[in-house]
Amino acid sequence: MSPRSQTQAHALGAREVLSVDAPRSVLLDRVGHLLGSAAPTSTGAGLQGRFIAASAALGDLLDAAATGGHLPAAAINGSVEALNRAAEGGDLDAWLDLVWQHDDATYQHCLLVSGLAAAFAHRLGFGEADRRLITGAAVLHDIGKARIPLAILRKPGGLTAEERETIWQHPKIGHDMLVAQGGYAPMILAVVLSHHEYLDGSGYPHGLNAGQIPDPVRMITICDIYAALIERRPYKPPMPPEEAYAVLVGMAGKLDRDLVRVFGEVIVAASAARLGRHIETRAMPTRLSGTAG
Numbered sequence: 001m002s003p004r005s006q007t008q009a010h011a012l013g014a015r016e017v018l019s020v021d022a023p024r025s026v027l028l029d030r031v032g033h034l035l036g037s038a039a040p041t042s043t044g045a046g047l048q049g050r051f052i053a054a055s056a057a058l059g060d061l062l063d064a065a066a067t068g069g070h071l072p073a074a075a076i077n078g079s080v081e082a083l084n085r086a087a088e089g090g091d092l093d094a095w096l097d098l099v100w101q102h103d104d105a106t107y108q109h110c111l112l113v114s115g116l117a118a119a120f121a122h123r124l125g126f127g128e129a130d131r132r133l134i135t136g137a138a139v140l141h142d143i144g145k146a147r148i149p150l151a152i153l154r155k156p157g158g159l160t161a162e163e164r165e166t167i168w169q170h171p172k173i174g175h176d177m178l179v180a181q182g183g184y185a186p187m188i189l190a191v192v193l194s195h196h197e198y199l200d201g202s203g204y205p206h207g208l209n210a211g212q213i214p215d216p217v218r219m220i221t222i223c224d225i226y227a228a229l230i231e232r233r234p235y236k237p238p239m240p241p242e243e244a245y246a247v248l249v250g251m252a253g254k255l256d257r258d259l260v261r262v263f264g265e266v267i268v269a270a271s272a273a274r275l276g277r278h279i280e281t282r283a284m285p286t287r288l289s290g291t292a293g
């Protein structure tokens with residue numbers, strides 16, 4: 001039941017993790033529950049498969065980053081591919097539902113920001129190459145956190161000034177990791193280093209101003225803040241999407257207004273898909289009984 005084992009199990013697509021000495025009755029009960037909820041949903045198995053592929057790739061990536069190993073390019077490409085195909089399916093909301101199955105905060109956050117970024121780039125009509133860059137940058141944006149002690153990352157509630165300083169180092173740590181490895185596009189390096197910068201110069205690590213922050217960085221910053229607001233944590237309730245979007249709008253001067261507006265369309269499209277899915281799900285019993293006889 002170590003955090004690492006659980007993370008690896010989730011990367012393989014596990015829905016439940018039980019202790020090795022769990023009573024048999026508990027095991028049977030959980031298996032029964034999973035079988036009962038395993039009926040395919042209207043979103044289909046395609047999205048779930050892509051989600052598992054992206055999660056597994058992310059697991060390899062985070063493990064390599066934490067242990068100082070070479071970041072596996074195949075894992076990065078694999079997750080980017082899965083994310084972009086999922087974005088083409090247009091059901092961001094179903095993606096988010098899958099993301100909540102991960103109780104590991106780092107996984108949840110990476111998959112969330114990446115899913116949002118892939119949908120954002122798709123909405124903006126970017127070509128395949130640019131979408132690959134944006135999604136890849138989102139997958140890697142917090143890779144530096146793999147080197148921040150878990151005790152700090154997982155600490156519920158307030159951090160000391162010293163702990164905050166430590167967390168603030170993650171953009172530079174991530175950037176330096178990628179530079180040391182070599183072969184990463186300048187845009188990906190810029191996103192990793194500068195995704196906590198604000199247009200008014202109040203961000204970190206360098207207090208860049210608007211002219212020094214390129215559009216892809218601005219995009220990931222928007223996705224990153226929105227993700228942090230709607231994330232589920234044991235110690236904080238998730239903020240509803242409309243409220244989280246209002247926070248982005250309220251950050252005028254810090255975030256790119258035009259990009260925030262388009263991002264709003266991404267969120268609205270996701271809510272519409274959810275509504276559509278609910279209607280479809282409610283209509284399903286009639287259709288199922290019709291086909292199954």
Ligand SMILES: [Fe+2]
Nearest residue numbers: 141142195196
């Ligand atoms: Fe970050």
Ligand SMILES: [Fe+2]
Nearest residue numbers: 113141142224
């Ligand atoms: Fe982040």
